[in-house]
Amino acid sequence: MKKRILASCLGAAFLFLAWLALSEIVRLPIIPSPVRVVENIGEIFFGTIAVHGAYSLGRIIAGLLLAVGVGLPVGVLMGWSRRADRLLAPLVYLTYPVPKIALLPIVMLLFGLGDGSKTIMLFLILVFQVVIAVRDSIRAIPEEVFYPLASLGAPFRLILLEVLLPASLPKFMTAIRVAMATAISVLFFTETFGTQYGMGYFIMDAWLRVNYLEMYSGIVVLSVMGLFMFGVMDFAERYFCRWQGKM
Amino acid sequence: MIRVSNLSAYYDTATGRSMALEDMNLCVPKGGTCAIIGPSGCGKSTLLRILAGIASNYEGEVSIADASVDPEVLSIGFIPQNYGLLPWKTVRDNIRLSWKVKHPESLVPEGEETILARLGIGEELLERFPRELSGGQQQRASLARAFLLQPDVLLMDEPFSALDAITREEMQEVFFELWRAQAVTTVIVTHYVEEALYLGQTVIVLSSAPGHVLSVTENSFFARREDSGEYAAQKARLRGWLTGKGAEA
Ligand SMILES: Nc1ncnc2c1ncn2[C@@H]1O[C@H](COP(=O)(O)OP(=O)(O)OP(=O)(O)O)[C@@H](O)[C@H]1O
Ligand SMILES: [Mg+2]
Numbered sequence: 133m134k135k136r137i138l139a140s141c142l143g144a145a146f147l148f149l150a151w152l153a154l155s156e157i158v159r160l161p162i163i164p165s166p167v168r169v170v171e172n173i174g175e176i177f178f179g180t181i182a183v184h185g186a187y188s189l190g191r192i193i194a195g196l197l198l199a200v201g202v203g204l205p206v207g208v209l210m211g212w213s214r215r216a217d218r219l220l221a222p223l224v225y226l227t228y229p230v231p232k233i234a235l236l237p238i239v240m241l242l243f244g245l246g247d248g249s250k251t252i253m254l255f256l257i258l259v260f261q262v263v264i265a266v267r268d269s270i271r272a273i274p275e276e277v278f279y280p281l282a283s284l285g286a287p288f289r290l291i292l293l294e295v296l297l298p299a300s301l302p303k304f305m306t307a308i309r310v311a312m313a314t315a316i317s318v319l320f321f322t323e324t325f326g327t328q329y330g331m332g333y334f335i336m337d338a339w340l341r342v343n344y345l346e347m348y349s350g351i352v353v354l355s356v357m358g359l360f361m362f363g364v365m366d367f368a369e370r371y372f373c374r375w376q377g378k379m
Numbered sequence: 380m381i382r383v384s385n386l387s388a389y390y391d392t393a394t395g396r397s398m399a400l401e402d403m404n405l406c407v408p409k410g411g412t413c414a415i416i417g418p419s420g421c422g423k424s425t426l427l428r429i430l431a432g433i434a435s436n437y438e439g440e441v442s443i444a445d446a447s448v449d450p451e452v453l454s455i456g457f458i459p460q461n462y463g464l465l466p467w468k469t470v471r472d473n474i475r476l477s478w479k480v481k482h483p484e485s486l487v488p489e490g491e492e493t494i495l496a497r498l499g500i501g502e503e504l505l506e507r508f509p510r511e512l513s514g515g516q517q518q519r520a521s522l523a524r525a526f527l528l529q530p531d532v533l534l535m536d537e538p539f540s541a542l543d544a545i546t547r548e549e550m551q552e553v554f555f556e557l558w559r560a561q562a563v564t565t566v567i568v569t570h571y572v573e574e575a576l577y578l579g580q581t582v583i584v585l586s587s588a589p590g591h592v593l594s595v596t597e598n599s600f601f602a603r604r605e606d607s608g609e610y611a612a613q614k615a616r617l618r619g620w621l622t623g624k625g626a627e628a
Pocket of ligand 1: 390391392398399417418419420421422423424425426460588
């Protein structure tokens with residue numbers, strides 16, 4: 133753990149120095165010095181960026197909750213019951229490869245330009261990953277794992293709690309972590325219209341105003357946000373899946 | 380009482396139906412123990428799964444206490460061949476699992492400390508995950524889980540196979556203490572003739588697959604560690620059945 137933190141710090145320092153060097157060589161407003169960007173973040177973070185960040189974060193959390201709330205039960209159902217799987221699998225497989233961003237116009241027609249359609253887009257990107265991860269991991273549980281609970285006559289509630297959910301947790305968390313990168317890019321895109329709030333709006337607005345300093349500040353904050361979420365999920369995965377011991 | 384009559388078990392595979400047990404009859408009186416020996420693949424584990432109420436791939440009659448096997452009603456202590464520990468639970472949570480299912484209202488099983496001490500499961504082992512245990516340690520955790528449940532019937536599938544000779548004898552003693560205290564009806568599957576003679580009031584020898592009963596012996600050496608000529612003769616007789624030479628050996 134310590135090693136990883138150290139490595140991350142080294143990486144960040146390297147990026148910072150490279151950026152600094154580049155800005156010194158080029159000396160153009162399109163590449164401002166990172167020192168000035170950091171200063172700028174310090175000045176406008178609490179007044180401006182934090183609000184936009186909170187909006188983006190709120191949308192991500194809403195989309196994530198929705199995706200887990202729908203994807204987890206559906207995944208469990210498909211993994212547990214052959215019949216449910218036969219019914220739902222064609223639907224999942226047909227829609228799975230469709231690039232979700234292509235659905236954006238339809239989603240906007242149906243849910244408008246506001247928060248609804250932005251959350252739905254995040255939901256669409258995450259939910260399929262969740263369904264498939266959960267279904268596949270439940271399918272892969274060896275039969276013997278059910279013996280102890282089955283021989284105790286445990287109700288389904290306990291089998292779900294003690295076997296199905298813990299068994300699917302590792303793949304479930306990996307799926308979310310991987311899909312999150314796509315989700316953030318799509319969120320950025322959807323925030324460039326139909327709203328006055330969000331990191332996407334902030335960055336593109338700064339760009340249109342030719343305020344490169346603010347634009348860079350937005351990009352740095354958005355990156356740090358992504359990094360932070362990645363880190364939290366990585367940590368949670370390590371903790372909750374430590375019984376696997378492979379990590 | 381455990382009663383099995385005309386039991387046949389089968390597996391449906393890609394190449395068709397294959398029989399695992401054929402026309403099997405068995406009766407273990409209430410509070411009695413029965414040891415089952417037989418060659419690998421003869422259907423011993425299949426039989427225990429059926430007795431535990433988790434397999435339905437059979438025909439014939441199976442009853443425990445004059446009722447059909449219902450794990451929801453009965454407390455069945457089942458120790459599967461691969462110990463049946465859940466990999467995502469610590470040893471402590473694994474051991475408490477069966478208690479938790481049967482007694483949701485109380486947190487800590489009665490007599491937990493005594494049994495853990497008797498099985499040599501220390502505080503440090505309790506915090507580990509199953510993959511961090513040796514085979515023998517996993518086996519002891521599995522025994523602890525079954526013993527703590529204070530079951531109506533105890534079904535053990537080669538429960539001492541991964542233990543060294545000394546530990547095995549110790550664990551057999553622990554089993555006896557428990558069996559005496561709780562008078563639990565027990566079926567134990569083993570590969571060792573000596574173990575069968577020590578733990579089984581009745582010793583049943585099964586044929587190779589599909590398994591059927593070759594011999595039923597009322598065992599006079601039950602709970603005795605013995606080395607007499609008579610004992611050796613009994614051992615040889617059972618070996619004879621196992622190796623296919625039958626009763627003439
Ligand atoms: N899931 C299964 N599908 C198909 N055949 C099976 C299955 N499980 C067991 N069998 C077959 O049924 C027979 C009995 O298996 P079982 O596991 O009961 O044997 P066993 O007596 O416990 O063997 P061992 O002493 O090696 O544990 C074997 O021939 C085996 O190949
Ligand atoms: Mg077996």
